[in-house]
Amino acid sequence: xxxxxxxxxxxxxxxxxxxxxxxxxxxxxxxxxxxxxxxxxxxxxxxxxxxxxxxxxxxxxxxxxxxxxxx
Amino acid sequence: xxxxxxxxxxxxxxxxxxxxxxxxxxxxxxxxxxxxxxxxxxxxxxxxxxxxxxxxxxxxxxxxxxxxxxxxxxxxxxxxxxxxxxxxxxxxxxxxxxxxxxxxxxxxxxxxxxxxxxxxxxxxxxxxxxxxxxxxxxxxxx
Numbered sequence: 001x002x003x004x005x006x007x008x009x010x011x012x013x014x015x016x017x018x019x020x021x022x023x024x025x026x027x028x029x030x031x032x033x034x035x036x037x038x039x040x041x042x043x044x045x046x047x048x049x050x051x052x053x054x055x056x057x058x059x060x061x062x063x064x065x066x067x068x069x070x071x
Numbered sequence: 072x073x074x075x076x077x078x079x080x081x082x083x084x085x086x087x088x089x090x091x092x093x094x095x096x097x098x099x100x101x102x103x104x105x106x107x108x109x110x111x112x113x114x115x116x117x118x119x120x121x122x123x124x125x126x127x128x129x130x131x132x133x134x135x136x137x138x139x140x141x142x143x144x145x146x147x148x149x150x151x152x153x154x155x156x157x158x159x160x161x162x163x164x165x166x167x168x169x170x171x172x173x174x175x176x177x178x179x180x181x182x183x184x185x186x187x188x189x190x191x192x193x194x195x196x197x198x199x200x201x202x203x204x205x206x207x208x209x210x211x212x213x
Contacts, residue, residue: 028137031077031209035139040212044138 003069004042007062008033011055026050078127078134079143080209085123087202089116094195105184109191143208151201158193 012022019033026033026047035041036051043051052062076084093116097108128134169175176182 023135027135028139029077029079029133029135030075031080032137032139035212038212041139047138 005064009037025054078131079140081127083206089119147201147205150204151197154200155197
């Protein structure tokens, strides 16, 4: 289980948003969105806030910290 | 899920291909190294890299780079630095060993060329390791 998990895929599906659209809105590449959705990359705080802003949710609703998780 | 290559990844593959294409024959099929050969190779790698990077820039619509790209770039530089530091220590150790116990004569007129060749080789290996480490990081998602 990764250290930081996220609900990006679920939230994106709710808004019927493509990975490219999300990437364009938060200023990253589509490959970074894919890596975040697969829990392989933990974004910077700034990008995490941008993601939460795009989905209109709080940071905690989008990202969760798992103290027992492993990278 | 299909993950097409990003702009940065494409440039890295092109860099690795150019490095192997230019440096490979020099290190594996060389007869006699010379300063001119090293200079020619540097010109060749610059020309080849320019052409390849231009081609990639033309065919790639999105040339966005982000924080993950920068992080991967730093990881590559760290791998390259560790490689060159290790090679320097090993190389200097071997130099001392051969000069002390072996046949190496530091007053030989060829010693400068040998040094140039060895140090250039170290730079090339470190550069290839840097590029390869970045490619691996991209393939592993980070």
